[in-house]
Every structure is written in C-alpha cells, then in structure tokens.
Amino acid sequence: MQHVELARSGREERRAVWFRRGVLAAFSIPGLILVSAFVGFAGLARDAGLTLAQAVFMTGVVWALPGKVVLVGAILSGNGLPAAALAVALSSVRLAPMVVALTPEMRTPRTPAWVLYALSHFVAVTSWVLAMQQFRHVPRSMRTTYYAGLGATLVLVNMGVVAVVFAIAGRLPPAVSAALFFLTPMYFLTSLWGSARERAGQVAMVLGLVLGPVFHLLLPEFDLLAAGLVAGLAAFAIHLSAARRGGV
Amino acid sequence: MTFTAIDAWWWPYLFILVAGWLATDFWRFLGVYLGGRISEDSQLIVLVRCIATALVAAVIANLVLFPSGALAATPPLLRAAAGLTGFAAYLASGKSVPVGIVAGEAVLGAGLLLA
Known part of the structure; x- marks a missing residue:
C-alpha cells in the first residue's frame, strides 16, 4: 500500500519537474522573437479597431499568429464572416500536418485522447519548433507534461504582452507607434521566407x-x-x- | 456580416470564435484525429503550404502598402524601402530574423527622424 503511494507521489514530483522545464523552455530566443511579434500584433489589433478584451481573447483562442494576422486583415478589409472564416481556415491548414508530426512524438499507449486534443491547441510555429528540438531530451512519458508547460506559458505570456502593449500603445508618440505596427510585416517578411x-x-x-x-x-x-x-x-x-x- | 455588422457586445466575440477559433482548431483537431495518416511531404501538403504562405504574404503586402493608424501617416516609399532593406539584411545575415527586423525598423525610424 505504502509502496504504491510512494511511487505515485514520486511520479507526480517528476511531472512537476518536467512541467517546470517546459515552462522554462518558453524563455528562449525563439520565445523572445515571438514576443516581439505579439507586440506588433497588439498594435495591429488596436489599429483595426478591436478592443483590448477582443485582442486578448483572439490571442487565446486562435493562438497561431498567421491566422490572427489574416483575421485582422479580413476585419480591416471589411470582409464578411464567411469570407473571413475561409481565409483564416486556408491560412491555417498547415496546422494539421504539424500536429500530425508532433502527436506521435508525445503519445504513449496510455495517453488519453482528450489530452492530445487539448494540447494540440498550443500548436503554432514557435512551440512546435521548440518541442521538436527538445523532445529528444525529454523522457517519452513526460513529453505531454513538458509540452503543456511550454505551450501554456507561451500562450499566457503573450496574452499578457498583448494586454500591456495594447493598453500603452495609445500613449506612444506617433513615430514609436509606426515602428510598433511595422513589427508584424517585418516579422513575417523574414520568418515566412525561412519557414x-x-x-x-x-x-x-x-x-x-x-x-x-x-x-x-x-x-x-x-x-x-x-x-x-x-x-x-x-x-x-x-x-x-x-x-x-x-x-x- | 462584417465584424461591425451587428451592434451587440457579443457579436465581435462570435465573429472571432467562428472565423478564428473554429477555422484554426478544426485543423489542429483533424491533425490529432488523422494521427500518422498524412505525410509532411505529400504533394497535397505542398499545395496547402503554398496557399497558406501566399495568403499571409498578401496580408503583409497590404499592411505595408495600405496601412491604417500611425503607419498610414508615413510615406509609402519609406515603408517599402524599409521592408526591402530589412529583407535584404535578413538574407545577408544568413537568414537571421532579428537582424532583418532591426534593419527594417532602423530604416523606418531613420526616415521618420529625417522627415
């Protein structure tokens, strides 16, 4: 009895360690570049007439930046809901093969399906690249835990970044705002070519x-x-x- | 049915949920469901990547050429020059995204200071 209890608490401790390592993996150069892209996105969303709450909501539910930029672009162009949804869907098809590549890397025979569906929401370029790089240093049974830490941290940190930048963007001098809005095109102009x-x-x-x-x-x-x-x-x-x- | 079509607090959120969340998480969930059944290198995936890349590129060009807000007050030629310089710096630096971003922003900033 006691033995089982001990083994369980040991496993939970190990989970906490790997969750923390996933959290820490978010604070890296790719993570920093992503933050700069979300600084730009906050400016873009503000400019498009979204409210702070809508911009933060969009960051949490869509997460992948290309999809969000297309969505804001569609809102700016005055596209209707069906055209906007189709444009975002077409720009996001690539998420399916990314998830297809990532899922077998973190699945064990005992992983519940809902865990994989829930974790797939965190899939976007940065977390995907980081996970594919780091997974070989993570024991297989701990990979879902590790990815939960990494993905949740990236999403929450960038929701915070969007909220803060959105709130202060109105008080910036015009030249600084212009530079801020220019971050999104510059980020994609370079990263799109490389990807x-x-x-x-x-x-x-x-x-x-x-x-x-x-x-x-x-x-x-x-x-x-x-x-x-x-x-x-x-x-x-x-x-x-x-x-x-x-x-x- | 545009983003501002219905004057109710919930409409923008519904718009974001349908055109944003549904349109992206559909593909993520499909990816989990399909498991190992599609390959990264199949021709269909190449086509999918081409359309997605072109869509995002179209948004980017529109953001540079037809911006709103503070960027709209800057000269279009300066924005185009900043974008091209940043992209050239990115290629020259062995594809470093930070170098490209800093170079593009530097040209934009210098142009605004001198104007």
Whole structure:
C-alpha cells in the first residue's frame, strides 16, 4: 500500500519537474522573437479597431499568429464572416500536418485522447519548433507534461504582452507607434521566407506579396482569398512543372 | 456580416470564435484525429503550404502598402524601402530574423527622424 503511494507521489514530483522545464523552455530566443511579434500584433489589433478584451481573447483562442494576422486583415478589409472564416481556415491548414508530426512524438499507449486534443491547441510555429528540438531530451512519458508547460506559458505570456502593449500603445508618440505596427510585416517578411520548405513556398510568398495589393484594389471584399488561391495555385503549378522537368 | 455588422457586445466575440477559433482548431483537431495518416511531404501538403504562405504574404503586402493608424501617416516609399532593406539584411545575415527586423525598423525610424 505504502509502496504504491510512494511511487505515485514520486511520479507526480517528476511531472512537476518536467512541467517546470517546459515552462522554462518558453524563455528562449525563439520565445523572445515571438514576443516581439505579439507586440506588433497588439498594435495591429488596436489599429483595426478591436478592443483590448477582443485582442486578448483572439490571442487565446486562435493562438497561431498567421491566422490572427489574416483575421485582422479580413476585419480591416471589411470582409464578411464567411469570407473571413475561409481565409483564416486556408491560412491555417498547415496546422494539421504539424500536429500530425508532433502527436506521435508525445503519445504513449496510455495517453488519453482528450489530452492530445487539448494540447494540440498550443500548436503554432514557435512551440512546435521548440518541442521538436527538445523532445529528444525529454523522457517519452513526460513529453505531454513538458509540452503543456511550454505551450501554456507561451500562450499566457503573450496574452499578457498583448494586454500591456495594447493598453500603452495609445500613449506612444506617433513615430514609436509606426515602428510598433511595422513589427508584424517585418516579422513575417523574414520568418515566412525561412519557414518555406521548398522553392514553391518562396514563389508563393513573392506572388502573394504582389497579388495582395492588386486584389485589394480589384476585389476588396475577397482580396485575401483571391490573392491566396491565385498565388498559391500558381506557385504549386510552377512547382509541379519544375518537378516534371527536373525529376523522373 | 462584417465584424461591425451587428451592434451587440457579443457579436465581435462570435465573429472571432467562428472565423478564428473554429477555422484554426478544426485543423489542429483533424491533425490529432488523422494521427500518422498524412505525410509532411505529400504533394497535397505542398499545395496547402503554398496557399497558406501566399495568403499571409498578401496580408503583409497590404499592411505595408495600405496601412491604417500611425503607419498610414508615413510615406509609402519609406515603408517599402524599409521592408526591402530589412529583407535584404535578413538574407545577408544568413537568414537571421532579428537582424532583418532591426534593419527594417532602423530604416523606418531613420526616415521618420529625417522627415
């Protein structure tokens, strides 16, 4: 009896240790870069006419920054709910394969399904990259605990960052506000290029940069959807024809 | 049915839940459900990545060219120059995101100080 109790308390202690290590992993260079991106997002959300509560709510429920930036972009363009939802959904499909890659890394035969569904909400680029790097140093049975610490910390810290920056943004001099709003485009202009797995991703990025403003003038109601679909499909077509010419 | 279409406190939250939460967590939950059944390298995933990247790039270009608020008061040429310089610095530094961000912000800041 006592033996079992002891083993259980030992396991719980071990869980606390690995949870704490996950929390600490959030305070790293990638975590810091992410905070700067959320500083920019707070400025963007304020500019789009959102309230502080709405911006913090959006940070918690959407979490992935590309989806949020597309959502705010759709709100700014005056897109209707179906067009906005479709644009956000299309910009977030990539989350599915990321989760597919991450889940087997932290699953054990005894992991309940609801734990995996709950933890999948924390999946976005930064936590995913950190987890994929760190998991080999984490015992398999502790990985869900570790990821819970890491993911929850990143989400909560950045909800706090959004709230604080949102609250003080109105009192900043115009030049500082301008620099703040410029953080989001600068962050994505650089990180998007680096995260492209293949040449096609970079082609899609350049085409999207050109077609975004074009469709903003031509089709303001559906600018993001039109630019994403046309540029994405064109980049994919170029990718297929290059593969056919180069390979096989 | 835009973000400001209904004048009630709950409408923006519902908008965010449907267009934001549902549109993103749907894919995360699908990822858990599918488990190991789709591969990162399949052609379908390449297409998905292309569309997602182009969508975000379109938003970024619109934020630089048609901004609102404080950024709207800055000259468009300065914003474009800052973006291009930051991107060039990112490539020159061996793809360092912080270097790219700092370089772009420096050009924007210098331009605003001199104006």
